[in-house]
Amino acid sequence: xxxxxxxxxxxxxxxxxxxxxxxxxxxxxxxxxxxxxxxxxxxxxxxxxxxxxxxxxxxxxxxxxxxxxxxxxxxxxxxxxxxxxxxxxxxxxxxxxxxxxxxxxxxxxxxxxxxxxxxxxxxxxxxxxxxxxxxxxxxxxxxxxxxxxxxxxxxxxxxxxxxxxxxxxxxxxxxxxxxxxxxxxxxxxxxxxxxxxxxxxxxxxxxxxxxxxxxxxxxxxxxxxxxxxxxxxxxxxxxxxxxxxxxxxxxxxxxxxxxxxxxxxxxxxxxxxxxxxxxxxxxxxxxxxxxxxxxxxxxxxxxxxxxxxxxxxxxxxxxxxxxxxxxxxxxxxxxxxxxxxxxxxxxxxxxxxxxxxxxxxxxxxxxxxxxxxxxxxxxxxxxxxxxxxxxxxxxxxxxxxxxx
Numbered sequence: 001x002x003x004x005x006x007x008x009x010x011x012x013x014x015x016x017x018x019x020x021x022x023x024x025x026x027x028x029x030x031x032x033x034x035x036x037x038x039x040x041x042x043x044x045x046x047x048x049x050x051x052x053x054x055x056x057x058x059x060x061x062x063x064x065x066x067x068x069x070x071x072x073x074x075x076x077x078x079x080x081x082x083x084x085x086x087x088x089x090x091x092x093x094x095x096x097x098x099x100x101x102x103x104x105x106x107x108x109x110x111x112x113x114x115x116x117x118x119x120x121x122x123x124x125x126x127x128x129x130x131x132x133x134x135x136x137x138x139x140x141x142x143x144x145x146x147x148x149x150x151x152x153x154x155x156x157x158x159x160x161x162x163x164x165x166x167x168x169x170x171x172x173x174x175x176x177x178x179x180x181x182x183x184x185x186x187x188x189x190x191x192x193x194x195x196x197x198x199x200x201x202x203x204x205x206x207x208x209x210x211x212x213x214x215x216x217x218x219x220x221x222x223x224x225x226x227x228x229x230x231x232x233x234x235x236x237x238x239x240x241x242x243x244x245x246x247x248x249x250x251x252x253x254x255x256x257x258x259x260x261x262x263x264x265x266x267x268x269x270x271x272x273x274x275x276x277x278x279x280x281x282x283x284x285x286x287x288x289x290x291x292x293x294x295x296x297x298x299x300x301x302x303x304x305x306x307x308x309x310x311x312x313x314x315x316x317x318x319x320x321x322x323x324x325x326x327x328x329x330x331x332x333x334x335x336x337x338x339x340x341x342x343x344x345x346x347x348x349x350x351x352x353x354x355x356x357x358x359x360x361x362x363x364x365x366x367x368x369x370x371x372x373x374x375x376x377x378x379x380x381x382x383x384x385x386x387x388x389x390x391x392x393x394x395x396x397x398x399x400x401x402x403x404x
Contacts, residue, residue, distance in 0.1 A: 045104060046237055047244045049115075052108050056241065056376045057368060063237060064364035066119050067229070070357040073127040078350035081132050082206040089132035096125035105179075127353065134349045138336040208347050218348055220398040221338055222355050227294075227393025228331065229359025234301060234387040235320060238367060242380045247308055269321050277329045286330040287402030293326030294395035301388040305381035327394055334399030341400065363387065 049059050081089045100121035107114040280289050300320045307316045335352060339345045366386050371379030 046241050048104070049107070050241070050244060056245065056371060059241070060364045060368050060371075062115065062119065063233070064361050064368065066123055067233075067357045067361035067364065069119075069123050070127045071354045071361075073123060074131060074350050074353040074357065077128040077131045077353075078208055078346050080128060081135055082208050082346050086132035086136040089128050090136070093125045093129035093132065096121050096128070100125055127357075131346075131349055131353050134335075134339075134352070135346055138339050138345060138349070206346065208344070208350070210347065213344050213347055213351075214342050217400065218338060218342060218351070220396055221335060222351055224331075224394050224397040225352055225355035226359035226362065227391050227395075228327070229356035229361075230363040230387060230390040231297065231324070231327075231359075231394065232356070233360045233363035234384070234391070235324065238363070238380065238383060238387075239304065242304065242384075243313065246377050246380055247313070269318050273322055273325055274329070277326055281330055281333045284402070286333050287399070289326050290330040290334070290397065290402070291395050293323045293330065294392060297323035297327060297394075298388040298391050301384045301391060304384040331394065331397060334397060334401050337401040338399060359390070359393075363390070366390075 046059050046063075049062075050056070077089065080092070100118050103114045103118035103121065107118065277289060280286065297320065300316060300323055303319075304316060307313050335349075339348050342348045363383075367379065367383045370382045370386070373379065374382060
């Protein structure tokens with residue numbers, strides 16, 4: 001049903017493309033379901049570990065190891081995508097996420113072993129999915145309307161992100177936090193179904209190699225991914241921990257509803273700006289959008305330590321959404337163009353993922369150092385000041401598309 005809605009709504013607007021619109025509609029539908037499944041639980045995972053007795057230092061050490069492990073896994077994912085195709089990679093990824101969520105739900109009973117199982121399955125799933133999704137989307141995107149399509153994908157994602165944490169929070173309130181994990185696991189099988197109705201968009205049984213890779217063209221965007229990865233961890237993981245530990249300490253399952261509501265309230269902002277940003281990108285203003293959004297996002301991080309109530313948190317979330325959406329959409333358009341030009345699509349996107357995971361692990365390391373020096377609460381505050389500097393790296397990409 002979701003795929004049919006997308007297909008009939010957008011097909012007539014995108015008649016010139018690398019692939020049929022059916023293929024991109026399937027990707028839209030699968031991505032939306034995947035995002036719902038992830039955000040039912042992932043936004044609460046660190047808070048869940050805090051509640052069952054693990055320290056902030058343990059949690060950040062876990063995430064640092066998790067992101068570091070994804071660097072070599074990115075190359076393994078590239079080999080799978082090259083041999084079997086991105087759609088099959090996404091299917092495998094969704095299946096792997098089911099035992100990941102089940103393991104997290106069992107963490108109160110099996111302790112560290114369940115957490116290790118969760119991390120291993122999730123690292124494999126997330127790495128394989130992200131790379132295969134980027135390969136698939138970069139191949140089936142419209143030639144002339146990539147900005148709009150990225151905008152529409154972002155709208156669907158934001159609707160899913162906006163709704164799913166609130167649903168997850170309510171499930172946790174009435175049935176317990178572990179129930180979220182089981183609900184999320186069931187959604188992942190549904191997310192795999194839409195993609196398996198058409199053939200692979202890329203040639204299978206490919207071989208990938210570093211030889212001949214256009215490093216001079218790609219290195220600016222690769223370095224800038226360190227800032228992107230740092231920012232993702234700052235917002236997706238550490239901001240939620242800051243709210244739970246510093247602003248609303250001692251709350252029970254009500255914290256899940258609070259976090260879900262605070263995340264969901266930005267949905268209208270995201271929907272409104274995604275379409276406008278897509279049009280800007282298609283008018284070749286993506287470079288300006290990227291530069292302005294990166295600076296705005298750095299300012300948001302500077303103000304995070306001072307957001308000590310519901311209203312400041314909402315304002316911070318909205319400002320972050322405006323800035324992050326601008327970065328994500330303009331960066332993705334430039335990244336896809338570079339992938340097209342490189343002649344090494346899979347290898348380039350693999351290296352992009354490697355650098356993003358390095359930046360994410362670096363963010364975890366910075367927070368670990370901060371809390372070891374000044375304690376958990378002040379360490380979280382200090383971290384956001386450091387993050388404001390690191391995210392500026394995202395503006396150094398220098399995509400050739402935006403030099404015209």
